[in-house]
Each structure stands twice: as C-alpha cells, then as structure tokens.
Amino acid sequence: MSTKEAKEAKEEDSSSSISNTATTVTTFTSTLSFQRTQSWSTASSSGEEQQKFEEELIPPDNFNMVSNWVYRSSFPKKKNFAFLKKLGLKSILTLILEEYPEQNMKFLKANDIKFFQFEIAGNKEPFCHIPEDKICAALAVILDRRNHPILIHCNKGKHRTGCLIGCLRKLQRWTYTSIFDEYRRFSHPKSRSMDQQFIELFDVSQVWKLIDRNYVPNWDVLGCPW
Numbered sequence: 001m002s003t004k005e006a007k008e009a010k011e012e013d014s015s016s017s018i019s020n021t022a023t024t025v026t027t028f029t030s031t032l033s034f035q036r037t038q039s040w041s042t043a044s045s046s047g048e049e050q051q052k053f054e055e056e057l058i059p060p061d062n063f064n065m066v067s068n069w070v071y072r073s074s075f076p077k078k079k080n081f082a083f084l085k086k087l088g089l090k091s092i093l094t095l096i097l098e099e100y101p102e103q104n105m106k107f108l109k110a111n112d113i114k115f116f117q118f119e120i121a122g123n124k125e126p127f128c129h130i131p132e133d134k135i136c137a138a139l140a141v142i143l144d145r146r147n148h149p150i151l152i153h154c155n156k157g158k159h160r161t162g163c164l165i166g167c168l169r170k171l172q173r174w175t176y177t178s179i180f181d182e183y184r185r186f187s188h189p190k191s192r193s194m195d196q197q198f199i200e201l202f203d204v205s206q207v208w209k210l211i212d213r214n215y216v217p218n219w220d221v222l223g224c225p226w
Helices: 003-033 078-087 102-110 132-142 159-171 176-187 193-201
Strands: 038-042 049-053 064-067 070-073 091-094 114-117 150-153
Touching: 064 159, 070 159, 078 102, 091 132, 102 114, 132 150, 132 159, 150 159, 159 176, 159 193, 176 193
Parallel strands: 070 150, 091 114, 091 150
Antiparallel strands: 038 049, 064 070
C-alpha cells in the first residue's frame, strides 16, 4: 500500500469512529432524554393509588459521548440533574474560571461525585492563551478509569471543551482532519483558529508522564507508549 493510500485509509477509520460515536449518542440520548419513570404509592388514609412521575430527563446542551464512560456538554443546570444522575457519574471536570454554583456542589455531594476544576480562560487572541500544564493535568484525570464515568464541560461546551477533547483525540491517534471536523461541529457557528492551532501544536508526550499505566482506559485506539 502506498503512503497516500495508507493515509486515506487512516482518515476513513477516524471518520468512521466519529460516525459510530454520533450514532451511539443519538440512541443513548433519545432513550434517556424523554424517558419518564413511574412510581406508584398508596395513600394510607383513603387507600387510593396515586401516580407519581419523576422529572423529565433533559441532557445539557451540546451533550455527547466522547469515548466509553466519557461525556462532554455545556454547563449543567438544575433541570439537567436528573439526566446526569442516570449516567451514574463518578466525576465532573470543569474548565470554567468562576466558582462552581452552590446548587451544583450540593448535587455532586448528594451523589458522591468527585469534582475537578482546571481554570482555563477562552483562547481569544491576542491576550488569552490556554496553559498546556492544565490541559495535561486534565487529560491525566480523564485517562484514569477510576474517575469514570466522567463529564467534561465549560460554559457552552464548545471552545475550551473542544480544545481538551481535541488533545485527547491526538492521544487516541486521530488524524487532524477528523479532530478538526469534530471541533468545528461542536464549536459551530464560531470556530477559533487559535484553538485549532493549540491542538495541532500540543505535545502529547508530556501527558504520559502524569498517567498511572495501571488505570489507563481499555480503549483500543489509545496510543500508549508502553
């Protein structure tokens, strides 16, 4: 096989991975988003049965599955809590600069969910730049299966989250064509060239130094150096 044919085959594999992930998420969210579970109770005084419905399950905006047990979204609101509870999350990783809201912290505590915060400003030229050390540390959290299932989010789930996921895709040996296609899908209608440049220049070798090889996820596409 020529070098050109090998490159095209690799891009087709990555594109297929995106398509399969999207199909899985569509099925997953259509099942959870609009599901209502019923519970029945009998009133002790009258003996009449009363039907009670749990809150409708609503995913956060820009919600999607990244890889097995890893999800991404915009900032979760109170109306999304029932949905997140169904995911059985062990961890939430946020990239926002602001203090986490009290109602969100109460939800985490009530459901025994670990909280990771890596404060990253938006990559808006020419004044703000994404710190590589924080991206490396965040990736180390994601690549520890003891933290799974995990949800990753910023405010809108577009740019900062897109940068982090783009760097994760490099660790998963995706082609740049597939990485940037995914980034643009979630950052629509406003993609940032600085974000894409950051992903392209990011040195994935720095991440492996922070990872415990005993707890790396069992992902076939993950390019472990060991």
